[in-house]
Amino acid sequence: MLLTMCAMAHSLHANAAHAQSSNEDTSSEDTQVTLAPTEIIVTAERLPDTPAAPAYGTVVLEREAITNTGSGRLEDALSSVAGFQQFRRSDSRSSNPSAQGATLRALGGNASSRAQVLLDGVPLSDPFFGYIPFNAAPPETLGRIRVTRGGGAGPFGAGALAGTIELESAGQDALTPLAASALVNDRGETELFASAAPGIGSGYAVVAARWDRGKGFFTAPDTQRVPASARAQYESWNLSGRLVQPLGSDLTLHLRGAAWDDQRTLRFDGADSSSEGRDASIRLVGTGAWQFEAVGYGQWRNFTNVVISSSRFTRVLDQKDTPSTGLGGKLEVRPPVGADHALRVGVDYRRSQGDLSEDRYSAFSGNLTGRRFAGGRNGNLGLFVEDDWTIGRLVLTGGVRFDRYTIADGYFREEDAGGTLLTDDRFATRKGWETSWRAGVMYDASAQLRLRAATYRGLRLPTLNELYRPFVVFPVVTNANAALENERLEGFEIGADWQAAPGIAFSLTAFDNRVEGAIANVTLAPNVRQRRNLDAIEARGIEAGAKVERGAFRLDASAAYTDAKVQGSGFAAPLDGNRPPQVPQFAASATIAWVPGADTRLALTLRHVGKQFEDDQQSDVLPAATTLDAFAQVPLGAGFSVVARGENLLDEDIVTRNQGGSVDLGVPRTVWIGLRYGF
Incomplete structure (x- = not known):
């Protein structure tokens, strides 16, 4: 696949040498100019944004906002975007990695990601679980993040059910x-x-390279601690390398490799989890008359997890090996069809394969009681075409995507402690075509006011984890379901962007999104759940944003109010009208900063997350939480700066899990201090 894409890319580049120069402008923020002896070489970081990119409720985070948060975590920076949400409130130091699903617009309900997260055009999600390994993308290495809310139909759109989060190095x-x-x-x-x-x-x-290490804090409140209670200790490292090299005046080669490892302990001694990855990618960006981007990648991941009984504090499950592989690529071409049109045509492919091996133990004797093995393969081939048509102050955009999906080689095998086969299920291969699309309109009513509207249909395949892997949050067992169907989203939105004055901007978006066949963890008995397709999750809401830059003063604020409800019948009839688990009705974030110079910054971030429910029955409440973070950087000279950060300075109790009154808490008040050089 990769060799084919590279050959096609070089062929396009050769043809471009004889084509007429494009009239499409490339912004200076997209290129790096280096003087060579006889010519100017332009190093293209990416293809330029298309004219209609803002039509789909787009938010852009620049490097300053990404690297200067109170916690220093990527997920903290993303939390400033209205509608962004992880499955749980804890960050990547004190949550189980498999619970780090990312979604937008309150379209959650389980721990899988309903938003597509891309790093330099490559899907970042774990091939088996679908969670986002945030530690695989240190914020210091990023230059920009673009968040597009609403169903996606372009490249890798099969995972962009709720939107797309594009991380750019x-x-x-x-x-x-x-x-x-x-x-x-x-x-x-x-x-x-x-x-x-x-x-x-x-x-x-x-x-x-980045290395994080800490003894952590007790997630259990004082009143619920036992001798087996443990701090949420963590240790993670990440090493990455990139090579960007021009191959001519309008062709740039990008090579990237990364390795990372993450170890955590949650709640009890011995409740250890680990995740690791080895990723590699190659990308060719052509900026000639025929603009194009060709990407090929490989991902090799693993996950382990030990479950400890919350009553006897002994090992009951050892998920000792979950190797998975993600392979894929993309070729996108933008033919020179005239200054009024920006046409995108392309193909992408993603193949996810993984296996689970785990041992079960008696909570009373500690003896091995059985072994389970599960896994399978998902594949998706997508063909897409989109066009932006500029007519004066009006921009029309539309696109369609055709996906050929395959769910194959699924199995579940169970043995007793002696190796006697108890269950040996093989699941039939499923294949089919899905169609998704999006369309939008954007009108510059004046130099200060932009009006926009969009409608879309999105798609998400169930993950290998949802299809085949049962899991335990003791004593609750959640069973897999190999018969899960694809999720499909249909929705629309309208919005306005107002430049009230130089340096003062506001945005407002109203949306209505409906996920048919939403996959949720459905309660079947007090301690038994199963992944099932609900009739739908309906989410209607409003997103608002404000940006102010007046001299050294800056304000960046966002808020989202969402009325999200489950629509259920049959087995899900008792859930009809309930709010999806882990979904707040209201969330808001505001950062006030004083930036008197390029190397000096003082900032406070106030964030509020409304009440959520732990489970689909709405029996366990996660109370609302309001936190205050701080960041300060002051130069010392010679390139050095002193940095101070504060997390949860109000020491709010952030309840991240509530299971019948047994709760976990998020990060307490934490103060950091240190030095930076070269930032």
């Missing part, structure tokens, strides 16, 4: 030749980062 213009930071907090936990970005020929390379 920082280019050479945003990086210094050497950068480093070292911080320590009031619990003695440490965070180290270093990067180098040397020029190589006409291009450059970036090598970056």
Whole structure:
């Protein structure tokens, strides 16, 4: 697949040499100019945004907002976007990795991601579980994040049910030749980062490393701690390298490799989890008359998890091995069809394969009682076409996508402690075609006011985890379901963007999204759940944003109010009208900053998340929580700055799990201090 895509890309580049120059402009933020002896070489970081990109409720986070948060975590930066949500409120230091699903617009309900997260055009989600390994993308290495809410129909649109989150690595213009930071907090936990970005020929390379380590905090409240209670200790590292090299005046090669590992302990001694990854990708960006982007990638991941009984505090389950592989690629071409049109035509492919091996133990004797094995393969081939048509101050956009999906090689096998086969299920292969689309209109009513509207249909395949892997949050067992159908979203939105004055902007979007066949963990008995397709989840709401830049003062605020309800009949009839689990009705974030110089920043972030329900029965409540974070950077000279950060300075009790009154808490008040160089 990769060789074919590279051959096609080089063929397109050869043809472009004889084509007429494109009239389409490429913004200076998308290119890095390097002087060569006889010509100017343009290093393209990515293809330029299309004219209608803002028509779909797009929010862009720049590097300053990504790297200057109170926690230093990527998910913290994303939480400033109205509608962004993880399955649980805890971050990637104190949650189980498999619970780190990312979604938008209150379209949650389980831990899988309903938003497509891309890193330099490559899907970041775990091939088996669908969760997002946030530690695989250190914020210091990123230059921009673009969040597009609403169903996606373009590249890799089969996973963009609720929207797309595009992470873009920082280019050479945003990086210094050497950068480093070292911080320590009031619990003695440490965070180290270093990067180098040397020029190589006409291009450059970036090598970056991050290491986080901490003893963590007790997630159990004082009144619920037992001798077996443990701190949420963690240790993670990430090492990545990128090479960006021009192959001519309008062709750039991007090579990327990364390795990372993440170890955590949750709630009890021995309740250890791990996740690791080895990723590689190649990308060709052509900016000639025939613009194109060709991407090929491979992902090798694994996950382990030990479940401890919450009554006897002994091991009851050891999910000892979950290897998975993700392979795929994309070829997108933008033919020169005239200055009034931006046409995109392409194909993409993703193949996910994984297996589970786990051992079950008696909570009373500690003896092995059985083994389970499960796994399968999902594949998706997508063909897409989109066009933006500019007519004066009006932009029309529309696109359609055809997906050929395959759910194959599914199995579930169970043995007793002696190796006697108890269950040996093989599930039939399923194949089919799905169609998704989106269309929008954008009108510049004046130099200050933009009106927009969009409608769309999105798609998400069930993950291998949802199809085949049961899991335990002791004592509740959630069973898999190999008969799960695809999720389909249909929705529309209308919005306005108003530039009230220089440096003052507001946005408002109203939306109505409906996910048919939404996959949820449905309660069948007090301690038994199963993944099932609901009739639908309907989410109607309003998203608002405000940005103010007046001299050194800056304000960035967002809020989302969503009325989300389950629509259920038959087995799901008792759930009809309930709010989906883990979904708040209201969430808001506001950051006030004072930036008197390029290297000085003082900021406070106030964030509120409304009441949520732990389960589909709405029996266990996660109370509303309001937190205050802080960030400060002051230069010392010679490239050094002192940095101070504060998390949850009000020391709010953030309830992240509530199971019949047994609760877990999120991060308490935490203060960091350290040094930065080259930022």
